[in-house]
Amino acid sequence: MRIALLTEGGYPYARGEGGAWCDRLVRGLGHHDFDVYALSRSSRNESAGRVPTPPQVRRVLTERLWGDPVGAARAPRRTVRRAGRAAFLRAYAELAAALAGGGALGIETRAERFAAGLYGLAEVAAEHGSLAGLLRGEDALVALEGACRAPGVRPLLRDIVVTELLTVAGLVEQQLRPLSAPWYGPGELGAADLCHAASGGPAALPGLLAKRFCGTPLIVTEYTVRVREALLAHRAAGLAPAVRALLGDYHRLLAAETYRRAALVTPGSAHVRRWQERCGARRDRMRTVQPGIDASPFARVGEAAEAATTPAASLAPTVAWVGRPDPAKDLVALLHAFHAIRREEPRARLRIFPVRAAGEPFASYLSHCRALAARLFPAGPDGSPVSFEEIGSPGGPEAADAYAAGDVVVLSSSAEGFPLSLVEAMFCGRATVSTDVGAVREVIGGTGLVVPPRDPGALAQATLELLRGRERAALLGAAARERALALFTPARCADAFQESYLTVVARHPVRREPLRDAAGAPRPFISPAESLSPTRLAPTPPPAARVPATAAPGGPHR
Missing domain, CATH: 3.40.50.2000 (Glycogen Phosphorylase B;)
Structure with missing residues (x-):
C-alpha cells in the first residue's frame, strides 16, 4: 500500500x-x-x-x-494577478465571508462558504501558480474589510483597523501555503x-x-x-x-x-x-488509538522496580517532577504544594527535572520558578531541599534516572493534552499523583492518585499519602507499569493503524484505471490480485478424467 x-x-x-x-x-x-x-x-x-x-x-x-513563500518563485506575481484575479476574488470573498459570519449566516452556511472559498483558491493555485502574492495583496485586504463591514457582523469586527487586517491576511497566507504546493x-x-x-x-x-x-x-x-x-x-x-x-x-x-x-x-x-x-x-x-511510546529507555528502571520485593526505605522521601518548563505545567503550584509537604515531612526533597527546551518563554518561566524556590526554601546547612537538574544538558541525567529518583512522581499541570511524562513514569513503575486535566484520568486508570488542578493543598495531601504509604505506592507503581505496557506500546499502535488502513482502503478504493478499454469493452480485472503476490502461483493441473456416476459396465442403473 x-x-x-x-x-x-x-x-x-x-x-x-x-x-x-x-x-x-x-x-x-x-x-x-x-x-x-x-x-x-x-x-x-x-x-x-x-x-x-x-x-x-x-x-x-x-x-x-x-x-518568504517558496512557491512565489514558481509563477511571476504579475502573471498570477492578471490571469487568475477574478477567480481569486470570488474564492477569497467566500472565505472572508465565512470567517466574518455576517448577516444571518448559520453555521452550515458558513461551512459551505468556507469550503467553496478553500477549494476555489486551490483551483486558482493549480491553474495559475502560487497564491502568495494575491493572499497578501490589496485584493485580499479589500475582501477582508468588506466582509468585516457587512451587515450583521459582530461589533468586534466592524471596528477592525488596517494593521489588524494586514496581520490576518499575512497569517492566513501562511496557513494556506499548502494550496500552492506542487x-x-x-x-x-x-x-x-x-x-x-x-x-x-x-x-x-x-x-x-x-x-x-x-x-x-x-x-x-x-x-x-x-x-x-x-x-x-x-x-x-x-x-x-x-x-x-x-x-x-x-x-x-x-x-x-x-x-x-x-x-x-x-x-x-x-x-x-x-x-x-x-x-x-x-x-x-472515529476510532480512538492511543499513541505508541517506546518503553525501552525505561525498561531498566521498570524492571528494577518490579524486582524489588519490598519498598525501599529512604532517608529523604523524594518527589520528582519531569517535563517541559511551560507555564501550563504549573510548577508554581507544585512548589507551593511542596512547601506544605515540608511542614509535615521536614526531610522531604523535591527534584525538578526540566527537559531542555529552546525559546525565551521556557527560559523565562524556569528562571521564575528557580527564584520562587529560592524564596520558599532558603538554603540551610544541607543546602536547599529543592533541586533543578536539566535533562538533555551535558552531563545531565537521563529521563529514566529522573523518574527513578522519586519515590512519587508528580504531574502538576493546569492544562494538558496527552500526558507523555505520565506514561513514562508508569513505564518506570512509579507511583504518581496527577492533576485532573486532559487525558490524565484515562491514561492513569486506577493506578495513581488524581487531584483537581490549581489546588496545591490537594496536591500536597495526595503526595503525602504515597510518601507515607510505601507499600501502597509500590503496588500502584507495579499496576501502572502493567497498564502502560498493555496500552501504550508502538506494536499496539501500529496494529491499530494497519487495521484502519485496510478498512479505509476497502471502503474507499481509489480507481485510477478506466473501466473500459479504447474500444469500449469492459476491463474488470486490470490489476488482478495475484499480480501483487511476491511468489509465483503454481499452475493448476488439468482435471483428471472422470467417469459419470450414472455410467457402469452393465448399463445405466434403474
Whole structure:
C-alpha cells in the first residue's frame, strides 16, 4: 500500500515526541511504502537536519509555513494577478465571508462558504501558480474589510483597523501555503492509496485537496486538539481581539471541514475525541488509538522496580517532577504544594527535572520558578531541599534516572493534552499523583492518585499519602507499569493503524484505471490480485478424467 504521510512541524525534522511517533509508526508498518509531505513551521525546525528514515520512506517533500513563500518563485506575481484575479476574488470573498459570519449566516452556511472559498483558491493555485502574492495583496485586504463591514457582523469586527487586517491576511497566507504546493500532479498525492495526516490544521490541507480532486481517502490523527492549540497560541502572542476572532473561526471551520471529509478520525484519547465531536466529527467515523511510546529507555528502571520485593526505605522521601518548563505545567503550584509537604515531612526533597527546551518563554518561566524556590526554601546547612537538574544538558541525567529518583512522581499541570511524562513514569513503575486535566484520568486508570488542578493543598495531601504509604505506592507503581505496557506500546499502535488502513482502503478504493478499454469493452480485472503476490502461483493441473456416476459396465442403473 502507498501511504502519503502528512506532517506539520514534525517528522522527519523534529526530534520531539511528535516526530518520534511518526518514525515508530513508519518502522512498525515496513510492508507499506510511505511518501512524507512535511510542512516546516520555522527555520529552527529544519536547522538540525532530518532524522534517518527507514527504507520504506521513499521520498520526503518539504514546504515552509514561515518566511518568504517558496512557491512565489514558481509563477511571476504579475502573471498570477492578471490571469487568475477574478477567480481569486470570488474564492477569497467566500472565505472572508465565512470567517466574518455576517448577516444571518448559520453555521452550515458558513461551512459551505468556507469550503467553496478553500477549494476555489486551490483551483486558482493549480491553474495559475502560487497564491502568495494575491493572499497578501490589496485584493485580499479589500475582501477582508468588506466582509468585516457587512451587515450583521459582530461589533468586534466592524471596528477592525488596517494593521489588524494586514496581520490576518499575512497569517492566513501562511496557513494556506499548502494550496500552492506542487503535490497534486501525476504521481503525487493522487497516486497514493490513502493520505494520513499526523495532525489537524495545515497538515490536513493537502489531504483535503487530494480527497476533493483525486478521491484519495483521508485519515486524520490528533493526540492534541489542533484548534485549541491555535487559540492558545493566538492569546499567548498577544494578538488583537478582532484578529483572534477571525483566525479562531478559520481554525474552527478548517477543523469542521477536515472532520467532515475524513474517512476516519483517530483521536489519541477520549479528551481529544470530545473536542473533535464538538467541532463536527462523526462518531461512526472515529476510532480512538492511543499513541505508541517506546518503553525501552525505561525498561531498566521498570524492571528494577518490579524486582524489588519490598519498598525501599529512604532517608529523604523524594518527589520528582519531569517535563517541559511551560507555564501550563504549573510548577508554581507544585512548589507551593511542596512547601506544605515540608511542614509535615521536614526531610522531604523535591527534584525538578526540566527537559531542555529552546525559546525565551521556557527560559523565562524556569528562571521564575528557580527564584520562587529560592524564596520558599532558603538554603540551610544541607543546602536547599529543592533541586533543578536539566535533562538533555551535558552531563545531565537521563529521563529514566529522573523518574527513578522519586519515590512519587508528580504531574502538576493546569492544562494538558496527552500526558507523555505520565506514561513514562508508569513505564518506570512509579507511583504518581496527577492533576485532573486532559487525558490524565484515562491514561492513569486506577493506578495513581488524581487531584483537581490549581489546588496545591490537594496536591500536597495526595503526595503525602504515597510518601507515607510505601507499600501502597509500590503496588500502584507495579499496576501502572502493567497498564502502560498493555496500552501504550508502538506494536499496539501500529496494529491499530494497519487495521484502519485496510478498512479505509476497502471502503474507499481509489480507481485510477478506466473501466473500459479504447474500444469500449469492459476491463474488470486490470490489476488482478495475484499480480501483487511476491511468489509465483503454481499452475493448476488439468482435471483428471472422470467417469459419470450414472455410467457402469452393465448399463445405466434403474
